[in-house]
Amino acid sequence: xxxxxxxxxxxxxxxxxxxxxxxxxxxxxxxxxxxxxxxxxxxxxxxxxxxxxxxxxxxxxxxxxxxxxxxxxxxxxxxxxxxxxxxxxxxxxxxxxxxxxxxxxxxxxxxxxxxxxxxxxxxxxxxxxxxxxxxxxxxxxxxxxxxxxxxxxxxxxxxxxxxxxxxxxxxxxxxxxxxxxxxxxxxxxxxxxxxxxxxxxxxxxxxxxxxxxxxxxxxxxxxxxxxxxxxxxxxxxxxxxxxxxxxxxxxxxxxxxxxxxxxxxxxxxxxxxxxxxxxxxxxxxxxxxxxxxxxxxxxxxxxxxxxxxxxxxxxxxxxxxxxxxxxxxxxxxxxxxxxxxxxxxxxxxxxxxxxxxxxxxxxxxxxxxxxxxxxxxxxxxxxxxxxxxxxxxxxxxxxxxxxxxxxxxxxxxxxxxxxxxxxxxxxxxxxxxxxxxxxxxxxxxxxxxxxxxxxxxxxxxxxxxxxxxxxxxxxxxxxxxxxxxxx
Amino acid sequence: xxxxxxxxxxxxxxxxxxxxxxxxxxxxxxxxxxxxxxxxxxxxxxxxxxxxxxxxxxxxxxxxxxxxxxxxxxxx
Numbered sequence: 001x002x003x004x005x006x007x008x009x010x011x012x013x014x015x016x017x018x019x020x021x022x023x024x025x026x027x028x029x030x031x032x033x034x035x036x037x038x039x040x041x042x043x044x045x046x047x048x049x050x051x052x053x054x055x056x057x058x059x060x061x062x063x064x065x066x067x068x069x070x071x072x073x074x075x076x077x078x079x080x081x082x083x084x085x086x087x088x089x090x091x092x093x094x095x096x097x098x099x100x101x102x103x104x105x106x107x108x109x110x111x112x113x114x115x116x117x118x119x120x121x122x123x124x125x126x127x128x129x130x131x132x133x134x135x136x137x138x139x140x141x142x143x144x145x146x147x148x149x150x151x152x153x154x155x156x157x158x159x160x161x162x163x164x165x166x167x168x169x170x171x172x173x174x175x176x177x178x179x180x181x182x183x184x185x186x187x188x189x190x191x192x193x194x195x196x197x198x199x200x201x202x203x204x205x206x207x208x209x210x211x212x213x214x215x216x217x218x219x220x221x222x223x224x225x226x227x228x229x230x231x232x233x234x235x236x237x238x239x240x241x242x243x244x245x246x247x248x249x250x251x252x253x254x255x256x257x258x259x260x261x262x263x264x265x266x267x268x269x270x271x272x273x274x275x276x277x278x279x280x281x282x283x284x285x286x287x288x289x290x291x292x293x294x295x296x297x298x299x300x301x302x303x304x305x306x307x308x309x310x311x312x313x314x315x316x317x318x319x320x321x322x323x324x325x326x327x328x329x330x331x332x333x334x335x336x337x338x339x340x341x342x343x344x345x346x347x348x349x350x351x352x353x354x355x356x357x358x359x360x361x362x363x364x365x366x367x368x369x370x371x372x373x374x375x376x377x378x379x380x381x382x383x384x385x386x387x388x389x390x391x392x393x394x395x396x397x398x399x400x401x402x403x404x405x406x407x408x409x410x411x412x413x414x415x416x417x418x419x420x421x422x423x424x425x426x427x428x429x430x431x432x433x434x435x436x437x438x439x440x441x442x443x444x445x446x447x448x449x450x451x452x453x454x455x456x457x458x459x460x461x462x463x464x465x466x467x468x469x470x471x472x473x474x475x476x477x478x479x480x481x482x483x484x485x486x487x
Numbered sequence: 488x489x490x491x492x493x494x495x496x497x498x499x500x501x502x503x504x505x506x507x508x509x510x511x512x513x514x515x516x517x518x519x520x521x522x523x524x525x526x527x528x529x530x531x532x533x534x535x536x537x538x539x540x541x542x543x544x545x546x547x548x549x550x551x552x553x554x555x556x557x558x559x560x561x562x563x
């Protein structure tokens with residue numbers, strides 16, 4: 001009992017400190033739509049780095065990475081594959097997106113499609129697909145948070161109240177401070193996560209085996225097959241690795257919330273430099289693998305790999321440290337969740353409701369509807385998280401299969417004059433349809449390849465074929481930015 | 488949009504080849520380096536080498552990006 005009180009106090013203190021930073025960031029600023037969703041395009045290098053690292057390193061870093069190392073082994077290396085490569089891709093996409101975003105005052109990913117292809121149905125469809133796939137990602141954050149707090153408090157807080165309380169805090173700071181609030185909570189979260197990953201990742205192998213090298217020596221002797229692909233699985237081999245790494249590295253910045261976060265940067269050069277240095281933060285990932293691998297030897301037979309890291313920490317360290325990890329884990333769910341809620345709500349209000357249902361809406365009304373939607377989305381994700389529980393990584397990979405389908409529309413939209421609206425529209429519809437059909441019928445992976453990758457290939461083929469069959473169009477980025485779509 | 492330079496594109500291709508396409512060559516335990524199985528060592532090394540490649544790409548792209556953009560009627 002005593003240790004659960006100590007752990008609980010540390011969790012609450014960490015979460016409260018984060019919440020305070022989130023609320024404080026938004027005071028003294030007028031929260032119109034532009035400030036709320038893109039922070040008046042004023043974030044410098046450091047804040048962009050913190051926001052992006054804050055968004056990218058989610059509960060998945062905390063639980064899923066060590067979980068896969070524990071339960072699957074070698075295939076977990078796909079994470080170390082896609083992380084540096086997605087920043088390589090972003091180097092050629094985000095600065096260019098920022099440039100057109102600034103020129104046409106874009107606030108969302110769907111705005112990009114609206115301006116470039118000049119079709120409100122395509123933009124609304126992109127927004128819809130984005131929102132539909134954000135919900136499981138949000139659910140993933142919630143379930144991770146529930147698990148972390150439950151284990152870290154020695155079961156004193158059940159996961160359902162933990163999820164409800166923390167997500168009400170998230171909704172509250174998103175409403176008051178928008179993206180700026182999220183960026184400032186990231187400051188605390190990134191520092192804590194970096195500290196705990198380095199500490200735990202080094203300390204656990206050291207305590208049990210005398211170091212990382214000796215730990216691998218034991219693994220090589222006892223479970224050599226676990227260390228290479230396909231590890232403990234039968235179907236996650238090299239072709240799965242290549243197709244998944246390709247899909248995720250091109251699909252990553254197609255998540256509407258990551259795409260949209262680039263608009264908050266101060267300049268395109270900020271994003272370019274950011275893309276160069278971001279891979280350094282990924283050094284936390286192998287440390288999480290080490291903890292998961294240590295757990296395969298120390299704690300064999302856990303019911304789910306997702307808990308391997310926390311169970312190791314609980315077994316190894318005192319209560320206050322577990323509480324600190326629990327608090328960091330909770331913030332790790334809350335920061336990305338904040339941006340997801342913000343993005344989904346804006347997409348719904350600005351790119352689906354206004355153009356399709358109520359064309360006469362003023363910007364103030366859009367902002368108001370978006371803020372109401374924040375609460376609706378929070379409740380939907382909460383219900384989804386409370387009533388279902390697949391393991392973490394599979395849920396995330398589903399999302400990449402969906403949002404990855406925006407890639408041809410974005411890249412060809414930037415670099416090709418020949419691509420046409422019907423081509424992109426047909427391609428996105430095909431890609432999403434193929435992916436959902438394969439996934440629902442249990443064909444992921446299919447023939448050793450990631451289903452989202454197959455869908456992306458179909459998508460590209462359709463975009464190219466239909467674009468060549470339809471007459472050339474004037475590129476939306478050649479128009480003068482007369483009509484403002486922003487606030 | 489101005490297309491990226493060939494040099495930057497080739498530099499970006501290096502981590503893709505090293506990390507993604509060459510997986511059958513490096514997904515193995517031996518030789519172990521610094522106590523790590525070779526596949527772990529290889530990918531961790533590329534976390535550090537990728538920024539190096541992209542720094543080169545940045546040196547090529549940044550001066551081009553700060554030039555005034557071509558007006559309509561420039562190269563398509």
